[in-house]
Every structure is written in structure tokens, then in C-alpha cells.
Amino acid sequence: MMSATGNMRGPDVGVPDVTVVVTAHKEGPLLRMSINSLARCRARAIDAGIDVDILVVGDATDATTSRVIDDLQGFAGVRTLRVSHRDLGLARNAGIQKARGQWVAIADGDDLYGADWIVASMKRARSEASPCIVHPELVILFGAESGYYWQRGEESPDFNRDCALHINPFNSCAFAHKSVFIDHPYHAVGPAEGGFGFEDWHWNCETMAAGIRHLTAPSTVQFVRRKEVGSLSKLQAMHSAVIRPSALFSAL
Amino acid sequence: MSSPVYSFLRTAYRLIDEGLLARLSPQAQRTLKKGVLSLARRAFPRYISHSQVHSLIRVRPRPPAGALDRIPAWALEEALMLRRHTDPSLVVDTSAKPHVVQTNHAPGADAFRKLRDALSPRYDMVLFVPWLKPGGADLGVLHYCRALIAMGRRVAVVATEASESPWASRLPPGVDFLEIGDAIAGLDEQRGEPRAVITRALLECRPGAIHIIGSRSAWDAVSQNGAAIAQATRIYASLFCDDYDADGVPVGLAVQFLPSCARHLTAVLSDNAHYPARWHDRWGIDRAHFHRVPFPAPDPMPDVAAMADAPTPGPQGESEGSGERPRLLWAGRLDRQKRPDILIELARSLPEFDWHIYGAQVVPGHGVDMAPLRKLRNVSIMGAYSRFGDLLAGRYLAFVYTSQWDGLPNVLLEAARYLPIVAPAVGGIPELLKRERLVPSIDDIPGFVEAVRRLHADTALRQSWLEEQRRALDGHTQQRFMEHLGRVPGYFGAGDAGRWQEVG
Numbered sequence: 001m002m003s004a005t006g007n008m009r010g011p012d013v014g015v016p017d018v019t020v021v022v023t024a025h026k027e028g029p030l031l032r033m034s035i036n037s038l039a040r041c042r043a044r045a046i047d048a049g050i051d052v053d054i055l056v057v058g059d060a061t062d063a064t065t066s067r068v069i070d071d072l073q074g075f076a077g078v079r080t081l082r083v084s085h086r087d088l089g090l091a092r093n094a095g096i097q098k099a100r101g102q103w104v105a106i107a108d109g110d111d112l113y114g115a116d117w118i119v120a121s122m123k124r125a126r127s128e129a130s131p132c133i134v135h136p137e138l139v140i141l142f143g144a145e146s147g148y149y150w151q152r153g154e155e156s157p158d159f160n161r162d163c164a165l166h167i168n169p170f171n172s173c174a175f176a177h178k179s180v181f182i183d184h185p186y187h188a189v190g191p192a193e194g195g196f197g198f199e200d201w202h203w204n205c206e207t208m209a210a211g212i213r214h215l216t217a218p219s220t221v222q223f224v225r226r227k228e229v230g231s232l233s234k235l236q237a238m239h240s241a242v243i244r245p246s247a248l249f250s251a252l
Numbered sequence: 253m254s255s256p257v258y259s260f261l262r263t264a265y266r267l268i269d270e271g272l273l274a275r276l277s278p279q280a281q282r283t284l285k286k287g288v289l290s291l292a293r294r295a296f297p298r299y300i301s302h303s304q305v306h307s308l309i310r311v312r313p314r315p316p317a318g319a320l321d322r323i324p325a326w327a328l329e330e331a332l333m334l335r336r337h338t339d340p341s342l343v344v345d346t347s348a349k350p351h352v353v354q355t356n357h358a359p360g361a362d363a364f365r366k367l368r369d370a371l372s373p374r375y376d377m378v379l380f381v382p383w384l385k386p387g388g389a390d391l392g393v394l395h396y397c398r399a400l401i402a403m404g405r406r407v408a409v410v411a412t413e414a415s416e417s418p419w420a421s422r423l424p425p426g427v428d429f430l431e432i433g434d435a436i437a438g439l440d441e442q443r444g445e446p447r448a449v450i451t452r453a454l455l456e457c458r459p460g461a462i463h464i465i466g467s468r469s470a471w472d473a474v475s476q477n478g479a480a481i482a483q484a485t486r487i488y489a490s491l492f493c494d495d496y497d498a499d500g501v502p503v504g505l506a507v508q509f510l511p512s513c514a515r516h517l518t519a520v521l522s523d524n525a526h527y528p529a530r531w532h533d534r535w536g537i538d539r540a541h542f543h544r545v546p547f548p549a550p551d552p553m554p555d556v557a558a559m560a561d562a563p564t565p566g567p568q569g570e571s572e573g574s575g576e577r578p579r580l581l582w583a584g585r586l587d588r589q590k591r592p593d594i595l596i597e598l599a600r601s602l603p604e605f606d607w608h609i610y611g612a613q614v615v616p617g618h619g620v621d622m623a624p625l626r627k628l629r630n631v632s633i634m635g636a637y638s639r640f641g642d643l644l645a646g647r648y649l650a651f652v653y654t655s656q657w658d659g660l661p662n663v664l665l666e667a668a669r670y671l672p673i674v675a676p677a678v679g680g681i682p683e684l685l686k687r688e689r690l691v692p693s694i695d696d697i698p699g700f701v702e703a704v705r706r707l708h709a710d711t712a713l714r715q716s717w718l719e720e721q722r723r724a725l726d727g728h729t730q731q732r733f734m735e736h737l738g739r740v741p742g743y744f745g746a747g748d749a750g751r752w753q754e755v756g
Contacts (some may be wrong), residue, residue, distance in 0.1 A: 033338050033339045036337075036338045037334060037338050040333075040337075040338070042332075106666055109645025112334050112338060112339060114327070114330040115330065115333070122461055133551070137420060138323070138333065140323065140325075140329055142341070142342050142343055142344060142416070143341070144343035146343070146346060146348055147345065147351055148346050148351070149321055149350050149351040149353050150320065150350060150353070151353065152353070152355050156355070158355075159355050159356060160355065160356050160357065160358045162361035163355045163356070163358045164357030165360060165364055165449070166354075166358070166360070166443070167354060167355070169355045195477060195478070195480030195483065196480050196483075216510065219326055221326075221327045221330055221331075223331065223334065223342060240479075242452075242455065242477050244455070244480075245455050245456050248450055249364075249368070249456045250456060252361065252367060252368075
């Protein structure tokens with residue numbers, strides 16, 4: 001079903017509570033597995049009375065990834081959006097603008113998610129009186145690199161936001177009220193050769209500077225796929241990218 | 253090439269440090285490692301001359317509160333479900349130790365705040381130096397600052413090493429000076445913490461331009477993050493010459509940083525043309541990138557000229573028969589670059605002359621053993637000096653300069669107006685003094701000896717050399733310096749060139 005915008009596709013699911021914005025570029029089959037994983041999350045959420053739609057934002061996708069996205073037509077709860085930003089930050093913003101849910105969850109098109117991710121994140125976010133951003137508590141790496149790490153939010157007694165000077169305190173997987181993303185859009189990254197990168201790190205800093213707390217949802221896990229080639233984070237690391245100026249550092 | 257013994261001991265030290273010493277308190281580490289460093293410097297001066305005890309102190313952060321060291325069962329169950337139904341390649345390494353995301357640790361935050369607050373006035377130019385001590389490059393910093401102030405620019409100087417800066421008091425009025433060496437000395441260079449501090453401060457404060465003169469930390473920041481920094485800030489660097497190790501292999505800041513940084517630099521300033529030509533030949537860096545900006549010589553000082561013109565002892569001096577021996581002056585930094593071994597040989601080979609040696613060890617870790625010089629009966633070690641002109645009361649026959657490598661030594665600009673100079677044809681020296689009257693190589697003892705004795709025997713020759721030197725100084729006036737500097741693109745300001753543009 002074509003929407004009025006011309007490049008939105010997908011069955012009308014009514015107005016969901018949550019829109020999961022998934023960006024895709026050259027993931028190919030990995031994207032399908034990611035969507036299948038998110039479908040589990042959606043099913044668990046619907047069981048808990050939370051309506052979810054998944055918006056796949058294809059940004060200048062290659063042929064394989066385009067076919068995967070096309071095959072998602074008619075997939076329950078999935079809509080698609082085609083853009084040509086060639087920029088992860090701008091692609092996410094485009095998806096957020098089209099998100100129908102009051103809440104938005106940000107996902108990458110090659111990662112996998114624990115089934116309870118949306119339910120637990122919604123519960124955590126709703127437990128706070130003020131707008132907040134919720135991240136998975138546990139991140140497990142697989143693929144070209146194995147490992148895991150715990151994310152500790154600002155609720156942790158020893159969290160020190162000055163750490164953002166050297167590290168990205170949270171990964172890109174985030175759940176928050178849509179207004180948080182609208183008020184604080186992701187910055188364009190620009191080409192890796194320009195020296196700037198890590199749009200999620202920058203976004204984390206900007207939202208922290210705005211007073212929005214970053215928290216974690218207990219017992220949630222994201223499985224992050226580490227690739228041998230084609231990784232944006234590796235490309236940025238190769239170019240020694242740093243994050244753009246941020247209000248967080250003016251106020252640090 | 254590192255010695256095997258040094259490599260082994262260095263590895264052993266790192267293992268012991270990681271496993272044991274880093275667990276001690278910073279104070280305990282400082283006490284212990286100061287002693288270790290002192291021993292190591294004596295045993296391996298070539299390898300660790302730059303090391304300072306501050307940089308060896310490790311603060312071992314604790315894992316954030318609540319971080320578990322195993323993957324819980326519920327996560328493993330999720331992984332198994334996903335592996336069965338979604339992605340069979342999802343393999344979880346249950347034996348792995350967790351990465352620790354140090355959200356409870358912020359190294360360098362205080363240093364960053366200090367630098368950010370100091371640079372927040374949005375300077376037109378920020379010069380990054382290791383320190384400000386007596387020296388040619390340091391004098392160059394003063395020249396650049398005076399020029400920028402004369403052009404109405406807002407200027408700051410940032411010293412990045414944990415060392416004193418006695419020449420900070422010589423900065424012209426209006427130049428702000430900041431020392432961050434102590435603040436960043438304890439940061440982990442391996443993890444890039446010092447450069448993160450400098451990079452972030454530059455990105456947030458966006459000075460119009462920076463000029464790197466010897467600051468390793470600033471070079472490191474540009475090397476890694478120059479593309480980002482250059483989007484809002486023009487980047488200049490001064491390089492004067494290569495240094496060389498004991499095997500004659502070029503080392504130093506140009507070797508370490510110029511290839512990786514060149515594409516981010518607006519210009520490289522040098523006081524000579526010799527080394528830029530070498531760097532072009534070595535790395536193919538565009539010649540247009542290099543700008544020769546000769547430093548100005550000191551203005552003539554009538555009182556000094558009078559002293560210099562006084563008759564000198566010797567066969568043709570008025571004081572002949574007075575019993576006074578002719579004197580030779582040597583002045584400069586007492587380090588291996590200046591080849592004190594050659595100085596010793598010259599003093600032995602010219603026993604009929606008294607040698608007055610002025611200078612001090614300036615660069616930490618680069619000092620030399622002065623004992624052999626002190627033993628020579630015709631040598632007097634005079635100590636440090638603050639103004640070259642004050643030395644000329646000694647009524648010297650000539651100024652003898654020894655150096656294995658050099659740009660264009662400032663001390664020659666100081667001496668050229670008053671004393672005939674005997675020097676080797678190295679680096680940029682032939683750009684000041686005619687090559688045919690220079691000693692062909694630093695190791696040419698007979699060449700030095702012959703030149704000194706000729707000057708001693710021939711008053712007209714001394715006068716001829718002196719006049720030639722004074723003519724050469726016409727290229728080293730303040731006006732010429734400003735003209736050269738003005739030709740460096742954007743040095744005195746470039747309008748909107750290089751300003752950061754919003755993207756997206």
C-alpha cells in the first residue's frame with residue numbers, strides 16, 4: 001500500500017505505541033535476520049498489550065538489501081521507507097519523522113535483539129517522571145569479534161558523564177519518547193574522511209547536555225554483529241574519527 | 253634499532269607495571285617509578301630521554317558498580333533461541349571476560365576544562381609549545397607572538413610538557429600563557445588521553461588558527477584528528493631540522509609527524525630552506541607547503557658593539573706582549589647535537605687559545621658529561637647566559653660553533669654582527685654564511701683549526717668575514733621577518749577560510 005509520501009510502503013497497522021526505526025544500507029541477508037529478531041520483540045510486546053510497528057529505512061541500499069526490503073511487503077507490522085542520504089544520522093531522522101508511534105526505538109539492520117527488549121524498555125521509560133532514554137543492559141558481540149559488556153546508565157551511583165570525553169557511554173540502540181528524537185535529531189556524520197563520526201556518541205552527548213537521563217532496562221540484551229569488512233564504526237576508527245562539538249563539552 | 257636488553261627490560265617492566273605497580277596508589281607509584289626512571293635513564297639514555305615520571309603513573313579504574321563478570325543465564329537462553337530460529341551464526345563466547353566500559357572514569361576531564369576555559373575567548377592564534385626555555389625555537393615563539401600582536405591578533409601560548417617555562421615572562425604584553433603539562437602528564441598516552449583533551453578543546457573552542465612549535469601532544473592531536481580540527485581551525489607548524497640518533501638515522505618531530513599531518517596543515521614554517529628541500533625529496537610533500545621565514549637578528553646594541561670592537565689579545569692585538577692569551581667563544585645548548593666531543597678535540601688542538609664555554613643543558617634528558625671539558629687547562633666553563641651581548645666583554649677572537657645538525661641557529665644571528673664565526677656547513681648555516689668559508693664537515697678538526705689560526709694571523713680576514721656577516725644580516729631584519737610571515741597563507745587572518753560549515 002502506497003502512502004501519500006510516495007516512498008512509504010506497508011500495511012496500515014493503526015497507530016502503534018512504539019515504532020522501531022531500523023536503518024539499512026548494505027546488510028543484505030543480515031537485515032532479514034534482524035527483522036525476524038525484531039518480529040519476536042514485536043510479538044512479545046503485543047502479548048503485553050503494546051502495539052509495535054517496524055519501520056525499515058533503506059538508505060541508498062545495494063541491490064541485495066533492496067530485494068530484502070521489497071520482500072518485507074506484507075510482513076506483519078513492517079513498513080518501509082527509501083531515502084538517499086548516505087548518512088546514518090540523517091537516515092534515522094527520516095525514519096523518526098515518519099514514525100507513527102508515541103515511542104521510538106532505534107535499531108541497526110544487522111543486529112539481533114532479546115525478545116523482551118521493547119517491553120522492558122517501555123516499562124523502564126514509563127517508570128520515570130521525566131523524559132529519558134533507555135538502552136539495553138547487556139551487549140553481546142558476535143561474528144568477527146566476540147565479547148560482551150554491561151551498559152550502566154546514569155542511575156548507576158558511580159556514573160560520571162565526563163567519561164564521554166573519551167568513550168561513548170552507550171551504544172546506538174535507544175528507546176525513548178518520540179519527542180526526544182524530534183527535539184534532538186541526529187547530526188549528519190559526513191564522510192569519514194572529514195574527520196567526524198560516531199553520530200550515536202554525539203547524540204548521547206547532546207541529549208545528556210539537554211538533561212535527558214540515559215538509563216538501562218534490566219535484563220535486556222542486544223546482540224551486536226561485528227563484521228570483518230563494511231563496518232561503519234571500523235571505517236570511522238580507521239579515519240580516527242571524533243565526534244562533533246557538543247553542548248555537553250561546553251558545560252562539562 | 254632497540255637493544256635486545258632494553259627491549260627485554262621494557263617488556264618486563266610493562267608486565268610488572270600492569271600486574272602489580274599500577275595497583276599501587278599514585279603517590280606510591282611516583283616514588284617507586286622515579287627511582288626506576290633515574291636508573292633506566294643512566295642505563296639507556298638513547299631510549300628514554302623524553303620520559304617523565306608523570307607519564308608512568310597509572311590510575312587503575314575500578315569496573316563500574318554492578319558490572320558482572322559473566323553472561324547471565326537469561327541472556328544465554330535468548331542467544332540459544334535466536335540461534336535456533338533466527339541466526340545460526342550467533343555464537344556466544346561464554347569464556348570471554350567482559351569489556352569494561354569505564355563510565356565511572358574520566359581521565360583528563362580536569363585538564364580539558366582547564367584548556368577549554370583558557371581557550372574560550374576565541375583566539376586568532378594559539379601556539380602550542382612544549383615549554384618556553386632559553387633556545388632558538390623558543391625565541392622563535394617570541395618572534396611569532398610579537399608579529400601577531402603587532403598585527404592586532406589575539407594570541408595565546410599553551411605549554412604542554414610538565415616542565416618549567418622561564419621564558420614565559422618574555423612573552424609580549426597581550427599574549428596569554430597557559431601551562432597544561434602537569435594536568436596531562438599523568439594521562440595515558442597509549443590510550444590517546446592527552447590528545448583527546450587537546451582535540452576536544454580545539455573542536456569546542458575553535459580558535460582561528462593554531463601553530464605547533466615543538467609540542468608533541470599537539471602534533472599527536474593533529475596526526476590523529478587533524479581532519480576534524482582543520483574544518484574550523486587553520487593549522488600551522490614550525491619545523492627546523494631533523495634530529496639524528498646515534499646511528500645517524502633521522503628522528504624527531506618531522507619524521508614522526510610530518511607525513512601523517514601534512515595534508516591537514518595550512519603551511520609548514522621553517523627558518524631555513526635546507527630541511528624543507530630534504531623533506532620534499534624524502535616524502536614528496538608539495539614544496540608550496542613549506543615557507544621559509546628567517547628569524548630576525550637582534551637589533552644592534554652600541555654597547556655590545558663597543559665591547560666587540562675592542563682589541564683582542566694575540567699577535568696583532570694591542571695587548572700583545574701583555575701576556576694575555578687569545579680567546580675563543582663557544583655558546584649554546586650543551587647537548588649531543590652540539591658535539592661536545594668535537595669541542596674537546598678543538599680545545600686540545602688549539603692549546604694556544606683560551607676557550608670560554610657558555611651554555612647549559614636545556615632539554616631534559618639531552619645533557620652531556622662535562623667532565624672531560626673541565627679537565628682541559630685552556631677551557632673555562634662559564635655557565636648559562638641570558639644575553640649574548642653580555643658575553644662579548646671577553647674580547648674574543650672568534651665565535652666557534654659546533655653542531656652535527658641544525659636549522660639556522662639563532663646564536664649565529666646573535667654573533668654575526670660582532671664576531672667572525674667559524675662553523676660547519678650543516679643544515680641552514682650556508683644560507684647565512686658563504687659555504688666556501690665554512691668548515692666542510694663537523695668532524696673536520698683540521699678545518700676548524702686552520703680557520704681559527706688564519707683568523708688569528710690575519711686582521712683583514714677577520715674584518716672581511718665580519719663585514720660579510722653583517723651584510724648577510726640584511727636578510728634577517730624585523731621587517732623582512734614580517735614580510736615573510738605575511739606571505740604565509742592566512743597566518744595573520746584569513747576571513748572565513750577554514751571555518752566550520754554546518755553539514756546536513
